[in-house]
């Protein structure tokens with residue numbers, strides 16, 4: 001078991017700074033997810049933790065050791081790759097035992113550990129197959145099994161589910177959550193999929209362009225995003241952003257208004273904004289409801305029926321389009337006028353610099 | 358629609374087979390001619406070349422030419438020398454060049470790009486241009502053998518082997534193949550604790566079957582066909598390879614039948630090698646699932 005601590009971590013590739021000073025603390029036994037759009041540096045960060053990539057600057061601590069200059073095998077980590085990276089010329093058994101074979105472990109120990117990993121992942125019947133005889137999900141299981149056999153302090157996953165089809169991905173997600181509960185090991189998991197992040201994580205680290213945008217629990221990020229990027233990235237469908245101007249500010253609230261949303265009093269204390277400032281109001285599709293105060297009026301342009309809910313695209317007076325999640329059995333049609341109520345206490349407010357108020 | 362497509366497919370298959378068969382025939386006819394001629398007396402051999410009889414075992418057929426060839430030259434010794442020199446060079450070359458390529462592709466070190474470029478540049482240097490300098494160097498190199506330290510490599514096996522172990526083409530083949538191996542496999546092995554040596558032995562080489570076969574074939578042919586270099590550095594019959602041995606048959610009386618018999622004999626190791634590699638090649642693709 002081990003905690004992982006990144007302090008001022010930087011990475012340059014040929015003079016270009018890819019990771020720009022990252023501070024993250026992962027507690028012992030915690031499931032931490034690094035999430036961000038493709039190319040933001042998640043894999044680079046994970047590979048630096050694994051020791052596959054040199055660290056340009058900063059300090060990396062695993063357990064209570066600074067490991068910046070230790071080779072991967074001495075870092076008490078195991079890694080599961082996106083391409084699975086299981087050895088095609090070895091049987092599943094040989095794949096699982098690879099690390100132990102390398103370390104010249106006695107046969108009895110190898111057999112015991114392989115058997116245990118196979119039991120945990122329910123793949124005892126696959127042990128003598130070759131990877132070419134396995135399905136994608138089974139291969140991924142072998143990759144995870146190989147990590148389990150190492151009994152590492154920290155498991156590292158780089159988009160392990162992205163090569164699987166959608167249904168299998170949901171199953172494997174649940175298995176990973178269960179695995180974490182069973183093993184109680186520290187896990188760091190990289191994904192570009194915010195649903196995976198929300199469902200798996202104890203703690204989410206949102207990255208963009210090599211910078212940590214916010215660290216928090218899934219619900220913290222959902223309800224109190226620190227900036228426009230996080231607000232737009234976390235949650236599905238995306239949060240609606242509406243331009244507005246500050247009309248009044250006092251110690252416990254701020255009043256904003258625009259032709260689209262009328263006048264809205266948001267219960268936010270000590271907002272650092274002046275009357276007339278341009279701001280952005282963020283409203284989640286699930287926080288807009290039909291009827292009631294009728295704050296927002298618009299015309300329906302698109303209806304997506306999902307059964308449990310109805311995603312409806314609405315064009316407002318200014319021409320801006322927003323998405324609303326309405327109940328599943330509601331009757332709406334394209335062209336129809338809708339009046340929506342906002343929930344002021346759940347709305348987010350972002351100042352001109354993009355930070356949350 | 359489906360029927361048309363499958364018809365079309367059948368036609369394409371037919372054309373493909375026809376072309377391949379034609380090529381096979383073009384390649385096999387000289388071999389058949391060689392084999393048939395080796396069974397005939399010179400007089401008949403020459404007249405037969407005016408008709409298709411040249412490819413048929415007809416007329417006065419015997420193994421006389423083979424006995425004569427063995428009387429004229431130490432055929433067994435020459436084949437032994439060539440197989441020894443070629444075999445050792447192939448093995449050493451595969452080991453050395455794959456190790457070099459491994460270092461170029463997987464390990465990060467200063468100057469590797471430059472050095473690889475230099476090695477690839479040697480591909481455009483013809484052997485003839487370096488033959489004389491190489492001869493002068495070889496003539497003065499020391500060697501530690503059974504007789505203690507000696508000077509000069511002329512008239513030996515090592516002079517036919519060592520200069521050909523490392524070569525740009527073989528390194529290039531391995532480099533290209535290694536670059537196409539999934540990098541995450543190597544990284545996974547590193548994370549699991551494998552040293553570079555173990556990555557080479559346990560991961561990279563077991564997956565290198567196709568490139569090993571390709572490199573081995575090219576090297577085998579180049580080495581087995583060596584002529585100029587052994588002609589320059591070997592004067593003693595004891596170390597003479599097969600191609601230089603051909604000279605024995607081009608003296609005053611040119612015995613074509615014996616030449617054909619000699620050629621047939623020295624072709625046997627080549628065919629054996631091909632058959633062996635073909636099996637190894639298919640087996641390696643079947644077991645790894647990685648295509649060449």
Ligand SMILES: Nc1ncnc2c1ncn2[C@@H]1O[C@H](COP(=O)(O)OP(=O)(O)O)[C@@H](O)[C@H]1O
Pocket residue numbers: 013018036037038039040041042043044045
């Ligand atoms: N070996 C490399 N050399 C140069 N640039 C690289 C290298 N590896 C990654 N990058 C760059 O670093 C950035 C982050 O890459 P990566 O960490 O793979 O992103 P992610 O995993 O978040 O999609 C990308 O812009 C990528 O082009």
Ligand SMILES: [Mg+2]
Pocket residue numbers: 042043044159
């Ligand atoms: Mg990535």
